[in-house]
Amino acid sequence: MKLKAVLENYVFVLPAVIIFSIFYVIPFIWIFHLGLYNWDGILPTKVFVGLNNFKEIVLQDPAWWQAMMNAGYITLIALTFQNALAFLLAWACDREIRMKNFYRVIFFIPPVLSEIVVGMVWRFIINDIDGANIINRMLTAAGFPNLVHNWLSDPKTALTTVALVHSWKGFGWGFLIFLAGLQTIPRELYEAARVDGANAWQSFKKITVPLMAPVMALVAILTILGSMQVFTLILGLVGGEFAGHTSVPVLRILTSMRVSSRFGYACAQGISFGLILVVISFIQYRFSHKAKQA
Amino acid sequence: MNVNIYYKARKATTTALIHLFLLMMAVICVFPLLWMVFSSLKTPETIFRDLSLIPKSFHFENYYIAWQQGGFGRYFLNSIFYTVSVVVGIIIVSSMAAYAFSRCRFFGRKALFIMFMAAMMVPIPGSFVALYVLLNKIHLRDTPFGYILCMISVGLSTSIFLLKTFFDKMPKELEDAARIDGCSKLGIWWHVALPLAKPALAVVVVFNVLNVWNEYILALIIFDSRKFMPLQVALQTFQGEFVTNYPLLMAGLTITVLPVILVYFLMQKYIVKGVTSGSVLE
Numbered sequence: 001m002k003l004k005a006v007l008e009n010y011v012f013v014l015p016a017v018i019i020f021s022i023f024y025v026i027p028f029i030w031i032f033h034l035g036l037y038n039w040d041g042i043l044p045t046k047v048f049v050g051l052n053n054f055k056e057i058v059l060q061d062p063a064w065w066q067a068m069m070n071a072g073y074i075t076l077i078a079l080t081f082q083n084a085l086a087f088l089l090a091w092a093c094d095r096e097i098r099m100k101n102f103y104r105v106i107f108f109i110p111p112v113l114s115e116i117v118v119g120m121v122w123r124f125i126i127n128d129i130d131g132a133n134i135i136n137r138m139l140t141a142a143g144f145p146n147l148v149h150n151w152l153s154d155p156k157t158a159l160t161t162v163a164l165v166h167s168w169k170g171f172g173w174g175f176l177i178f179l180a181g182l183q184t185i186p187r188e189l190y191e192a193a194r195v196d197g198a199n200a201w202q203s204f205k206k207i208t209v210p211l212m213a214p215v216m217a218l219v220a221i222l223t224i225l226g227s228m229q230v231f232t233l234i235l236g237l238v239g240g241e242f243a244g245h246t247s248v249p250v251l252r253i254l255t256s257m258r259v260s261s262r263f264g265y266a267c268a269q270g271i272s273f274g275l276i277l278v279v280i281s282f283i284q285y286r287f288s289h290k291a292k293q294a
Numbered sequence: 295m296n297v298n299i300y301y302k303a304r305k306a307t308t309t310a311l312i313h314l315f316l317l318m319m320a321v322i323c324v325f326p327l328l329w330m331v332f333s334s335l336k337t338p339e340t341i342f343r344d345l346s347l348i349p350k351s352f353h354f355e356n357y358y359i360a361w362q363q364g365g366f367g368r369y370f371l372n373s374i375f376y377t378v379s380v381v382v383g384i385i386i387v388s389s390m391a392a393y394a395f396s397r398c399r400f401f402g403r404k405a406l407f408i409m410f411m412a413a414m415m416v417p418i419p420g421s422f423v424a425l426y427v428l429l430n431k432i433h434l435r436d437t438p439f440g441y442i443l444c445m446i447s448v449g450l451s452t453s454i455f456l457l458k459t460f461f462d463k464m465p466k467e468l469e470d471a472a473r474i475d476g477c478s479k480l481g482i483w484w485h486v487a488l489p490l491a492k493p494a495l496a497v498v499v500v501f502n503v504l505n506v507w508n509e510y511i512l513a514l515i516i517f518d519s520r521k522f523m524p525l526q527v528a529l530q531t532f533q534g535e536f537v538t539n540y541p542l543l544m545a546g547l548t549i550t551v552l553p554v555i556l557v558y559f560l561m562q563k564y565i566v567k568g569v570t571s572g573s574v575l576e
Binding site: 006008009010011012013015016017019020022023024025026027028030031034041085088089092093095097099102103104105106107108109110112113114115116117118120121122124125134168172173176177180225229231232235236239249250253254257258263266267269270271273274277278281 | 309312313315316319320322323324326327329330333386387388390391393394395398399400403406409410413415416417418419420421422423424425426427428443444446447448450451454479480483504507508510511515526529530533540543544547550551554555558559562565566569570
């Protein structure tokens with residue numbers, strides 16, 4: 001009887017544990033093994049190369065570091081421009097205004113769309129090859145023909161264009177979380193500050209910012225992890241797996257696997273990238289933890 | 295008196311400026327989608343000439359062509375099939391596990407729960423490479439079944455977390471009453487716990503529906519056969535073939551987006567709940 005009750009508990013968790021172990025935990029552990037080999041993914045023979053794959057990443061793969069820089073740039077734009085915009089919008093919505101819910105519904109539309117769709121729609125809007133570039137046509141119509149530009153094919157503007165589309169898709173997340181955070185701040189605090197003669201800027205600086213610091217830290221870490229791993233959007237926006245000067249780490253991993261058939265190297269890239277992300281989130285966590293105590 | 299009018303005018307101006315700002319952003323959010331829908335109703339000839347947002351004549355036959363010749367009918371049904379199977383699978387598997395993690399005491403409970411939670415924290419950007427190799431080995435690559443199992447495992451961690459948090463706060467009285475009435479554990483989970491957990495289940499459903507419908511990378515590496523492809527991957531191949539026929543591509547994109555928008559508007563309140571519950575309002 002006792003044994004049956006114990007076994008019953010495992011019946012509940014086993015389906016989840018089995019599926020998760022096979023399709024999530026095993027691949028995770030396996031990349032650490034495959035990363036040590038030279039293997040094309042097909043032949044039964046793998047050549048053990050030790051840490052050579054990692055050495056190659058660090059010393060002989062400028063394309064990888066370029067991709068890393070690109071992802072860093074996109075993340076930087078997302079952290080500053082996108083999050084500032086999200087915060088500003090949340091702050092504007094966090095008051096007695098009409099249509100608050102309407103704005104909330106509209107701003108969260110881009111985040112629920114798929115990255116492929118967003119990429120393709122924006123590609124259609126700013127594509128320069130087919131003469132359909134609406135932005136350019138608007139600029140011409142508005143009397144700025146000298147600002148007309150091949151936004152996506154010029155290496156100088158391509159990455160910024162990608163980053164801005166990424167911000168368009170992502171700011172709704174930050175907006176929603178910021179707004180929820182702002183609404184937890186008791187109104188009495190603002191009232192009291194006003195009675196004490198504080199102006200809007202002072203109460204923003206002394207009440208809103210300190211109380212929102214944990215929320216900001218959370219949004220920051222979500223933005224970093226999300227933006228560093230962006231790639232589907234770029235596939236839709238630039239088209240094809242050779243994203244060239246707008247390549248990012250995950251696209252490089254995909255290229256190593258599908259184009260150069262270097263499975264071991266792709267795994268090593270995945271491990272290095274994962275490690276960097278873990279380090280970033282750890283530093284960020286420590287940083288925000290300290291800021292909270294201070 | 296004058297001062298009063300001054301303050302009122304100033305307040306009205308501020309409110310108007312705020313609305314202007316918010317409305318401008320709302321337009322920027324919606325414009326690309328409207329442009330997509332209206333472009334899908336133009337013809338390849340007019341699409342670059344007729345730059346008005348609303349076209350002069352509506353060509354609904356684009357949808358028929360995309361559905362039939364473009365194969366979007368098949369891809370659409372594939373996406374529906376994957377989404378329904380995966381979400382049903384996730385609901386059953388994750389609610390069972392979450393229920394046990396919340397209510398039962400057994401050896402390994404804590405360790406197993408930490409395993410699921412760790413997956414939410416540790417990013418593994420390269421694991422699809424190993425997953426591809428694994429699926430090849432067990433002959434599940436290029437099969438719908440393999441894809442469904444992978445997608446179930448992707449959704450498990452967050453779903454278990456959300457449901458366990460809900461079960462932890464749920465009163466146990468009803469379950470105790472059912473137990474005294476001689477109900478088995480599985481019976482209590484199915485007849486008592488699940489109906490009570492409906493609000494949390496709705497959050498789990500809506501997030502997983504969006505996640506599976508929009509999923510791209512696993513479908514890309516798992517499926518070679520076109521007959522199995524979901525919409526997101528098929529769009530890429532479609533763009534390669536009908537590269538000049540933009541109205542058809544826009545029709546395909548609209549077909550892909552429509553269910554998402556529908557789910558979003560119907561389940562709006564659960565989305566807000568999901569985004570905020572996991573983060574701020576803990």
